Amino acid sequence: MKIEIRLFIWLAPFFVVVGVLYGFFSGWSEPVGFLGIPLVGGLMAMIGAYLALQARHIDPRPEDDEQGEIDQGAGDQGVYAPWSWWPLVLGAGAAVAFLGLAVGWWVFYISLILGLVGLVGWVFEFSRGQHAH
Known part of the structure; x- marks a missing residue:
């Protein structure tokens, strides 16, 4: 660092x-x-x-x-979910939020709901199925 x-x-x-x-x-x-x-x-x-x-x-x-040496940095760098669709939902929520700034505040409120669903889905993605704790 x-x-x-x-x-x-x-x-x-x-x-x-x-x-x-x-x-x-x-x-x-x-x-x-x-x-x-x-x-x-x-x-x-x-x-x-x-x-x-x-x-x-x-x-x-x-x-x-x-x-x-280069090989000292080898190995896992973190836990990533390459198959996750939740970042797409969050991106759609952000796009609708910017649309709401142009169209009207009522669209912005819809984007908050969409963004909240995407955020909760992404955070709890590994809390079900074979990765359940």
Whole structure:
């Protein structure tokens, strides 16, 4: 996680400085730029701080070892369900939500129900059948 921490922590001051320069060159007349760009820097600093705190609690990854070999990263990287249809349901819920912003709020409320069904289905996907606990 060393590379990720450095990336986020070192780029945070860059965005703050660029936001101030943007405000200076725009005459402070356009509020989204001189406010939004430093906020991006603040968000990057928060992500970098979170990664730095988490790096203390987990073992170093093979990517963090400069003398590491490729085969040290072999093996399972997580549990994934390649046959799952629930991400498609969540994506459809997000698409209907954006449609609701254009058409009307009543469509947005329908998308919340669709998204909730997709989220519950994806979370509890392994809690039935041969993977039941």
